[in-house]
Amino acid sequence: MAILDWIVMLGTILTIVAYGVWKTRHVNTSESYLLGDRDLPWWTIGLSIMATQASAITFLSTPGQAFADGMRFAQFYFGLPVAMVFLSVFVLPIFYRLKVYTAYEYLENRFDLRTRTFTAILFLISRGLAAGLTIYAPAIIMSKILGWSLNYTILFIGILVIIYTVAGGTKAVSMTQKQQMIVILTGMFIAAIILIMQLPGDVSFGDAVGVAGKMGKLNVVDFTFDLSNRYTFWSGMLGGVFLFLSYFGTDQSQVQRYLSGKSLTESRLGLLFNGVFKVPMQFLILFVGILVFVFFQFTKPPLHFNQANIEKLAGTPLEGEYEQLLAQQDEVFEMQQSEIRELIAALNSDNEAAVSEAQEEVATLLAADRELREEAKGLILQQDPDAQVEDRDYVFITFIVRYLPIGLVGLLLAVIFSAAMSSTASELNALATTTVVDIYRRSFVSRGSDRHYLLASKWFTVLWGCVALLFAASASLFENLIQAVNIVGSLFYGTILGIFLVAFFLKWIGARAVFLAAVLAELIVIGLFLMTQYEISFMLFGRPITVNIAYLWLNLVGCGLVMFISLLLQGPSWKRIDTALGKG
Amino acid sequence: MQNEQTQNSQEPPGERPPIFRTWNQMYAFVLILHAVIITLFYLFTRAYS
Secondary structure (H helix, E strand, C coil): CCHHHHHHHHHHHHHHHHHHHHHCCCCCCHHHHHHHHHCECHHHHHHHHHHHHCCHHHHHHHHHHHHHHCCHHHHHHCCHHHHHHHHHHHHHHHHHHHCCCCHHHHHHHHCCHHHHHHHHHHHHHHHHHHHHHHHHHHHHHHHHHHCCCHHHHHHHHHHHHHHHHHHHHHHHHHHHHHHHHHHHHHHHHHHHHHHHHCCCCCCCHHHHHHHHHHCCCCCCCCCCCCCCCCCCHHHHHHHHHHHHHHHHHHCHHHHHHHHCECCHHHHHHHHHHHHHHHHHHHHHHHHHHHHHHHHHHHCCCCCCCCHHHHHCCCCCCHHHHHHHHHHHHHHHHHHHHHHHHHHHHHHHCCCHHHHHHHHHHHHHHHHHHHHHHHHHHHHHHHHCCCCCCCCHHHHHHHHHHHHCCCCHHHHHHHHHHHHHHHHHHHHHHHHHHHHHHHHHHHHHCCCCCHHHHHHHHHHHHHHHHHHHHHHHHHHHHCCCHHHHHHHHHHHHHHHHHHHHHHHHHCCCCCHHHHHHHHHHHHHHHHHHHHHHHCCCEEEECCEEEECCCCCCHHHHHHHHHHHHHHHHHHCCCHHHHHHHCCCC | CHHHHHHHHHCCCCCCCCCCCCHHHHHHHHHHHHHHHHHHHHHHHHHHC
16 A cells, blocks of 8 residues: 555544544533533534444445445335434434433333343343444455454554543544544545546446446336345335334434434434435445446456455465466456447447347346356365355455555545444444443442543443454454344344333333333243254144244344233233224 | 324424424425435436336
């Protein structure tokens, strides 16, 4: 990496960290530390919410997703604006009226201390593990691409985040996220412009978009109703609303962002800001991926994007076979050049028959290219059966380090690191706040001075930072790390959401019913998971029953069970049901 | 109408949106804008498919 890139990257990252520490140097009360004096304007809240959700993996994976699968992933976010409106109408006024620090504090007001503590602990377990992954996942990619030590990359991200999060608490997190989002959006916008400028002289922007469209990459909206299709309008609008309600309404790393608003109005506007700009932002990121796809139609891409995997073949008997695949890729790429230009000519002349013919030819060549890539992955797996051969997360970062001009490489790397730091900072901040407010102050040291709680908050931030670093540093010891963390999340998230839905909408259900329901639901979810994992079957009415539930469904099962068991234990409120049905 | 009255009665004083008269209008704006964005995405998909 050139010296200028180092200067730009480190200069951008360190300036933001120093800005965060300097601007929050007068934070000296626990309320100021945990809620940022509740003085943030809507646009800081909005950017902070967006920065918390957008981790480094968003910026590494999403363009790669568009490169491989087109733009249909945008539909995943279609439910988000609806969830933002829902939270603004029903949830935010309750949190404001009760002046809570955490989402779980509300549960004591609504139910009792047991339910609050139980939910807070579920959050701490799932989010504590996730914080390690938020650092580890980008670190493993960045270390491979930049040739850095994995542990130093983890330390680089982790230590910087801990410094400013410990120093300034919530306010430092929100203020740095504002700068980080500005860097991120500027960087992505510049990347899009550079990609357009790097198209060959005889290919216009319109031609490039036309080619991407004919290759099926601009499939933003799909109205077909198909449960097996992961990204459609319906899955985004139905599943997405459910998912985003639970994430933004019950996860303290998000709740803390909008609770630090100057007023209810500012917090609402922050949420609605996210509702308005999130979908277009995802569109921009995916479109950058499409431009990378078009760029690699005219510039020969690597046969496999993870260089570390290719290096495994060096000096082995498989190296020769890999060289042969490269030679075949050269031939396919050469043919592709003329066919794509024929497609562009046909598009420009509005000759539908010629368009169809050229489209078919290009599609055949792209299929041949995909086949060569699969063969390359096969060779890598032959050499190292444990190798991770999925390389779409490496597409965008490969473009950044190989094809961007000096200076901009540093800026785009700063974008990736900023994204990693912004989401990790929110997580550490939320973990410390929940530990202090819901556990430490509520159940252990209830009569401490404000200074005592301020110091405790700082030390708990350090502690959670160390836990995240430790988990990130030892993550490579575990197989299928991402899956492991997702499973842990799915084991607890459904129950948490179920408790909140009962709190908000089943007003007649009391503390004892919801607590027992939550404990039972959690035990059943863990039981179902273990039965699936270890293929345990049991007898029911003389017939053997085998449970096989994919872990993502456990979210829905946990949530549904809490609501259903609560209703069973408390009994339905027939009066309310009659009123709802118009019989009252 | 009844919903709006219920909601407004729960609103703390002075909590009005900056660009519309009521929050319901503000929410409607966000949702309509979202519908417009999806429509534009759909037209984009159709135009280039």
